[in-house]
Amino acid sequence: MMKVVRQIFSIPGAARSAFGAAIVAVGVMTAASATAQTVTIGTTAQGSLGAALGAALAKVMDGRGMTLRAVPMGGPEVTIPLLNSGEIQFSLVSADLASLAASGRTVFEGNPQPNIRLVGHLVSFEAGWFVRADSDIMTMADLKGKRVSWGITQQRILEYWGRAQLATADLGEDDIVPVHATAAPAAVQDFMAGRSDAVVFTVGSGLVSQADAAVGGVRFVPLPDRDDRLDIITSIVPGTLIRQVTPNKRRPGVVTETPIMGSTLVLLASADTAPETVAAVTEALYTARDEFIAIHPAFNRMDLKTLAGKVPDLPAHDGAAGYYKANGITGE
Structure with missing residues (x-):
């Protein structure tokens, strides 16, 4: 928890207060999940497409025995540093922003996030x-x-x-x-x-x-x-x-x-998220498209042929890469 507190001071302006509020939420979930093994996906604000898709992912994974909690936390300036530090396990952001965060450009100028990893491409927007x-x-x-x-x-x-x-x-x-x-x-x-x-x-x-x-x-x-x-x-x-x-x-x-x-909205994971956890989520994305569509119609735009596609400057998570390789999924 302390390592993410130190990151507050690298975040400009009023986003700092939102980041602090997110830390409180993560701290409570961390304490609760010590025994329940809750996995957290941080999303954009309630009412956004990212929040809706995060909730859908949580519902599908619950049916597979994984307690995945979707938590609206604000924008990626809040969620990506939490992901980078390992305080949350997953997040949904746009592909362009994920690349900029990994390389430390524009919004993340001088503040690269080297511990974020790509899981898969979800839906265009x-x-x-x-x-x-x-x-x-x-x-x-x-x-x-x-x-x-x-x-x-x-x-x-x-x-x-x-x-x-x-x-x-x-x-x-x-x-x-x-x-x-x-x-x-x-x-x-x-x-x-x-x-x-x-x-x-x-x-x-x-x-x-x-x-x-x-x-x-x-x-x-x-x-x-x-x-x-x-x-x-x-x-x-x-x-x-x-x-x-x-x-x-x-x-x-x-x-x-x-x-x-x-x-395109992409699913990210922390480099610290267990490979078996990421592989289970990746498998659900690849095999349960109809379930996702039944929950939210935006998943009609999820193309399984590009699920394993690349994002510049952003490495794939070992758990996702392992699943794709074992099943001959190239993303091309």
Whole structure:
């Protein structure tokens, strides 16, 4: 426990208080699990896609005799250091951020996390700026001079995603009116209360559905049609891509086919997590896809052919790599 306490002081700003709160939760679970052998997966905030998928994983593993507790802790600035120190056993983050954390870039500049390991690629996702459905903000350029969610201290990667998308319209922080929030749920609350005009968050997440119901409809703002837009976003958030997202009742805010920035959620484990524990979770992911889909439809996007795929700068966990090798799974 002491080794993670020392890490608090390497975390900037208000994220430090969230990290401290997570430590308290982990400390309680550690004491309780000394006899019960509880395994913990730290996820993003309640209402996020990561929290929902973590809960699904916990339910599936419970049916296989493993007590896996999904705990919403905030953003990856909170969960990844806990994973790196071995205080939690698993976490769900985007592939781009996992690579940046392992190599100590952008959000983790000067603070690499060398003890995180890749288990597998789960589901693709997209995240973009959304506004009220009746807003006059129709293009990314229309965000100039508007009040937008900014500086989310527990999930700073959202600011990088927001910056990348603004940059495709040649906009930067000086061109918008920042509305600061500590966490994504607070940013969405600001939006619903009329204190901001736009928020960047995940398509199909519970928080976007909540906002959609509260304000009478939301709409995602498309990336502009320019040849260099992928180069622009990847210069700010390496490893991301652009997907054409189509309307679906589970994707409020996508009213027509819309180009939105995307990545993939990956499951990580601590290097200290027992190989047999990781192998059991990996086996469930590979053999129980239908069970996962029955719990959450996002698992329809889990492609078993890419489950064992690589992430730059991030080694695979021995337990996952061993399972893939023994079963001839290449991820290619």
